[in-house]
Amino acid sequence: MAKLNVGILYGGQSTEHEVSMRSAESVLDALDKDKYDVKLVHISKKGEWLLSHQSEEIRSLEAGDGATGLSIIPSKQLSSKKGGEALDVILPILHGTAGEDGSVQGLLEMADIPYVGCNVRSSAVCMDKDMTKKLLKLEGIKVADWVLYRHDEKGGVDYGTVKRELGLPMFVKPVNQGSSVGVSKVTDEESFYEAVALAFEFDTKVMVESAVEGREIEVSVLGNAHPIVSVPGEIIANTDFYSYESKYIDENGAALEIPAKLAEDTKQRIQKTALDAFRILDCEGMARVDVFLTETGEVIVNEINTLPGFTSISMYPKLLEASGIGYSELLDRLIELSLERHNRDRQLKTDIM
Structure with a gap:
């Protein structure tokens, strides 16, 4: 069987540029090279798309670093002066604005390139915390x-x-x-x-x-039409709240408990809430749903993250690993889901003649 040409898109023009690079390193390491030919595409902080010629290493690039500048065109092509790079699927390992807010997703759809993760609409809605809350509240999901x-x-x-x-x-x-x-x-x-x-x-x-007084619980959701839900995990912050520093800088900023110590009925209610939120917001592929569990047993949704952290120690892959899906298998499934959705959507009519 021929290998799939897989592009890892990383970096980006957001405050989470460095976080993206950490996630991309883990993804590159875990992808099965017997199944995939991997191309690395770095988006610089200036917004340049650059093809790295060192496909075994995630690097921060700028124009002039020996990388090839790219433009994106229809028909599954990333184009450069040296020719095109045909890709079967892209893993947009981007976090924050211009990465998980529907911007890149829309660009890839226009170029007819399958991509991992939620579509334009759900990416944009989940990135906007105000819109997320309004839609969830409308459907009876509790929010702060x-x-x-x-x-x-x-x-x-x-x-x-x-x-x-x-x-x-x-x-x-x-x-x-x-x-x-x-x-x-x-x-x-x-x-x-x-x-x-x-x-x-x-x-x-x-x-x-x-502020909601309660335990911080996270759940990973994976799938398209028939998504599965991971075991819940708990964030036990050692700081005032689970800040950027707690997540990425201070190694003692928080402890992760996987699976979370929960009564079975409470676990099932959290998983159902996560799955309901995933469907209400029209998510596909993947998302991490973060909730608060109050002392009275209320489950209050905090946010839905459509491109969660993807390092080997991030909650999204760790929760699925605890549910029986290893990191490399998870990437295989996400790629399969992206191709499945792309093939499904291409069956839709684009004219009325």
Whole structure:
């Protein structure tokens, strides 16, 4: 059987550029080279697409580093001055804006290249925490209370009003960011305005969210029409909250407990909530669903991550490994799911004649 030509797309113009590279290193290492010919495509912080000629190493590239500049064109091609690179599928190992927000997904669909992960619509919706909450709440899924401010409303942000509505403590977040970038926990007026200013540095929409007292539980979902749900895992933060530093810098910032210590009925309720959220938001391929479990047993959805961290120690692959699906097998399944969806969607009519 001929090998599939698989492209790993990594880097990107987001605050999670370095996180993407760590994930891509793990993916490259785990892909079965007997099944796949791998091409590495680095998106620089300037937005350049560069084909690495060292396909055995994830590197940070800039124009002039000996890499080939690429443009993307229809018919499954990444084109350069030296010719085209035909790809059977792309693994967009990108995190944050212009990576998991539907931007790259739309580009790849226009180029008719199958890609791993959620489609344009669900990627965009899940990246936007405000839209995620609105849709889940509409379908009866519990979410934390929140207030939204847009860029042109910055002058109207009032601590007293928000405090009366949400109480203390509360969290201030950029709406379209991941990995807790720009997120602050607020306990007083001074920290509130500092947090709002910080969040607006990363997005034109900022949300203030009531704090939920509860355990932080995460679940991995895998599949298209018939998704499966992993065992739940628990994040036990050793800091004030599960911040960017806790996730990626401070090795003592948090402990992961897989599987989480849960009663069977509670475990099943969390898994059902995760699966319901996955379907409501029209996800396919993969997503990690993060929830809070309160002392009274309520399951409150925090967010859905459509391109979760993919290092060998990240929660998404670790949870599925604990559920019987190893890292390399997981990548095989994700590639199969992307080709299955692409073939299905190509059967749809594009004209009425």
